Amino acid sequence: MRGQILHYDDGLGSGLISGDDGARYEFRRADLQQLRPLRQGMRVDFVAEGQSAAKVYIIDNPGPQPATNAGAASAYNTALGDLETTNEDLGLWGYFAKAMAKSFSGEGRARRKEYWSFVLFQLIIVMGAIFAFAMIAGVNGYDYDGASYDASNLSSGMLALGMIIAVVVFIPAGITVTIRRLHDIGLTGWFIFLSLIPYLGSFILLIMSLIPSERRVNKHGPYPKPLD
Structure with missing residues (x-):
């Protein structure tokens, strides 16, 4: 049809x-x-x-190609792909907010700036939350009617709770932004399971996260940044 x-x-x-x-x-x-x-x-x-x-x-006619030889045709197709771009260039916080908004969506592409903006603000917020809980839970005891109460267990529990909350909030977004980063370099998101390999898997994913965006339309979407 x-x-x-x-x-x-x-x-x-x-x-x-x-x-x-x-x-x-x-x-x-x-x-x-x-x-x-x-x-x-x-x-x-x-x-x-x-x-x-x-x-x-x-089935639309894409129009005549400017040359017939294979090399020129390939260059033309690459240029045609480059014309399809999101023209998106958010600030660091804007990309972090975007990654959080897409916490449960692995579809599309994430350029390096989006991925590392998420990593940066995740680290800042997690460390800030841990520090805040540590300050709140930092009282080791108090006197009440002459009796001393040891609150060290309570302090440790609150600090652990703060760490868990801070980390868990970012787990879904961390997974999906990594998947979209893999999409951006033309790979399948299934490579995220490399993280299950101790040390080596995380190192490989780190190297992949540093690879520039595939400069063309790929099956996951258009070029995710403005053209140079």
């Missing part, structure tokens, strides 16, 4: 197609059979499965 794209949200990785039969069909990024930028009004061919569209092919 054929139709045209009514809407596509790259952040959510989903969109809506108006079929030539008058019905509307939802589709996801994974249903796309080509890595090309999407825009409203594009003609597509798809397989209708209930209210969803599968095996979505873009």
Whole structure:
């Protein structure tokens, strides 16, 4: 069946197609059979499965390529991909807030600035929370009617509770921003399971987090930063 794209949200990785039969069909990024930028009004061919569209092919003519040799065509395709960019350039806090807002979404891409902004503010907030709980729980005892009460156990418990709360709050966002960072360099998010390998796995993930963004549209979304 054929139709045209009514809407596509790259952040959510989903969109809506108006079929030539008058019905509307939802589709996801994974249903796309080509890595090309999407825009409203594009003609597509798809397989209708209930209210969803599968095996979505873009049938708009992309226009003539400026050269016919393989090298020039490859360069053209790369440039075409570069034109699809989020043009997003948030500050450090803005990227941290974005990572927290997407705590339960591993879809899309995260550039290095977003990943390291999250790491930076996570560290600052966790250390600040631990310090605050340590100050609150720092009283070792007090006198009441002449009796001394040893609160060391209470202090240790409060400090441990503060550490647990501070760390647990950031675990979901830490997992998903790492997955999106892997997506950004063209890898599958399943590589996050390398973290289960003591020492070596975390080191490999650290190296991966330092790799620049894949400078083209990939299957996880457009180039996540403004063009130079």
